Amino acid sequence: EPEVTQTPSHQVTQMGQEVILRCVPISNHLYFYWYRQILGQKVEFLVSFYNNEISEKSEIFDDQFSVERPDGSNFTLKIRSTKLEDSAMYFCASIPTSYRGNYGYTFGSGTRLTVV
Amino acid sequence: TQLLEQSPQFLSIQEGENLTVYCNSSSVFSSLQWYRQEPGEGPVLLVTVVTGGEVKKLKRLTFQFGDARKDSSLHITAAQPGDTGLYLCAGNAGGTSYGKLTFGQGTILTVHP
Secondary structure, eight states: OOOOEEEOSEEEEOTTOOEEEEEEOOTTOOEEEEEEEOTTSOEEEEEEEETTEEEEEOTTOOTTEEEEOSSSSOEEEEESSOOGGGOEEEEEEEEOGGGTTTSOOEEOOOEEEEEO | OOOOEEEOSEEEEETTOOEEEEEEOSSOOSEEEEEEEOTTSOOEEEEEEOSTTOEEEETTEEEEEOTTSSEEEEEESSOOGGGOEEEEEEEEOOTTSTTOEEEOOOEEEEEEO
């Protein structure tokens, strides 16, 4: 069963530091997403990415956040200057292009980000 | 802003009982998905429903999409301790949403032996 792989599984960082969360989506998928889940809260959409550009982003995804696909396999989420409220589980997800919208997503196991 | 209200938030039942989890919205979705999430893991897809009125079965789990595509339910028959976990519904608005999912708040199910 193809998997979405996320690294690291857990990252602790000091407030104000930059972090990069990494994801390797399923190889033949073309739509990529980042979601986050603050402890005890809903899973929230952050950003979608297609054809090497952001296709949609939420209000959460402000100038402190960026995404890129640097080498055709990795998909990264960068937070430039972390805040305490960025502490959450961050999930990467992907779907194949022809299934956009009406089929299920494959999520990674997540990165637990703790900002201290 | 599309919202999905999931109920109940917590459900604690005995093995063998039946249960239903509801997911409601005032918005129309092009599809509704149900996921199960284990602690410290990502959501794992159970089913996607697309057509209004659609019913899908996955062993003892029955999923239904409302006729107006605004609501969905998950029914578990003869629950087992292995069904214990967090169940999430998520809706996709379709159109130009590029696959963005709106999640409900989840139902934590505990099935006691």
